[in-house]
Amino acid sequence: MELRTFLDRQTLVNELAEHIAAALSASIAAHGRASLVVSGGSTPVPLFERLSNIELSWQKVVITLADERWVEPTSSDSNEALVRRHLLQNRAADAIFVGLKNAAATAEEGEAECEDRLNDIPQPFTVVILGMGNDGHTASLFPCAAQLAHATDMHCGKLCTAVRPQTAPHQRMSLTLPAILSAKEILLHITGADKKAVLEKALADGPSETMPIRFILRQQTVPMLVYWAE
Numbered sequence: 001m002e003l004r005t006f007l008d009r010q011t012l013v014n015e016l017a018e019h020i021a022a023a024l025s026a027s028i029a030a031h032g033r034a035s036l037v038v039s040g041g042s043t044p045v046p047l048f049e050r051l052s053n054i055e056l057s058w059q060k061v062v063i064t065l066a067d068e069r070w071v072e073p074t075s076s077d078s079n080e081a082l083v084r085r086h087l088l089q090n091r092a093a094d095a096i097f098v099g100l101k102n103a104a105a106t107a108e109e110g111e112a113e114c115e116d117r118l119n120d121i122p123q124p125f126t127v128v129i130l131g132m133g134n135d136g137h138t139a140s141l142f143p144c145a146a147q148l149a150h151a152t153d154m155h156c157g158k159l160c161t162a163v164r165p166q167t168a169p170h171q172r173m174s175l176t177l178p179a180i181l182s183a184k185e186i187l188l189h190i191t192g193a194d195k196k197a198v199l200e201k202a203l204a205d206g207p208s209e210t211m212p213i214r215f216i217l218r219q220q221t222v223p224m225l226v227y228w229a230e
């Protein structure tokens, strides 16, 4: 894990967007295609807007989600809606988007179709961008969710799993830990003093509190960069 800190959020966004674009371009040059996994929440909005204006062979890039809330794609809580509004615009309008929400009534019932959709995306994922909540959740791997043990089991054999967080609204579909750790590179995008404190807590040794982000921060197999600005 490498921590990169920036003087302000705009500088962070510019640097992070350049880093992502370089990784996607390198994959396109080597394999003719690339895949980008993005997260929801409020933090990535300026990053999405910056990325959408970057010149790249976007038609060779498949974009999907680290997690989705099980709501209609027209809902303001939908991560798909967020991505459509802020990322799949301008130059990035040419990217191929694979959403997770499908017609199934529950996330559990929608799991098999999500698994099929994810399996069709070129892998390993070129870049996975994650966010983090103040409780240490990432993607929809929430502490205390009954499905956490399954979702973080490196032998669960699945790319995604349904999660019912006790502390956040909506059923979710989340990438599993093995799916996230199958990426070529993981980028954690966080801002503000609160999240810096959560990061420090997650990195500290000691009695392990259930902070799912720990599984990602403390692994040694996938290159991981943390981008932080006040």
Ligand SMILES: O=C(O)[C@H](O)[C@@H](O)[C@H](O)[C@H](O)COP(=O)(O)O
Pocket: 039, 040, 041, 042, 043, 044, 066, 067, 068, 069, 079, 130, 131, 132, 133, 137, 138, 139, 140
């Ligand atoms: O859809 C989601 O809820 C996310 O993917 C989630 O894991 C998010 O990244 C964090 O909750 C941080 O969200 P903020 O950026 O809003 O703090």
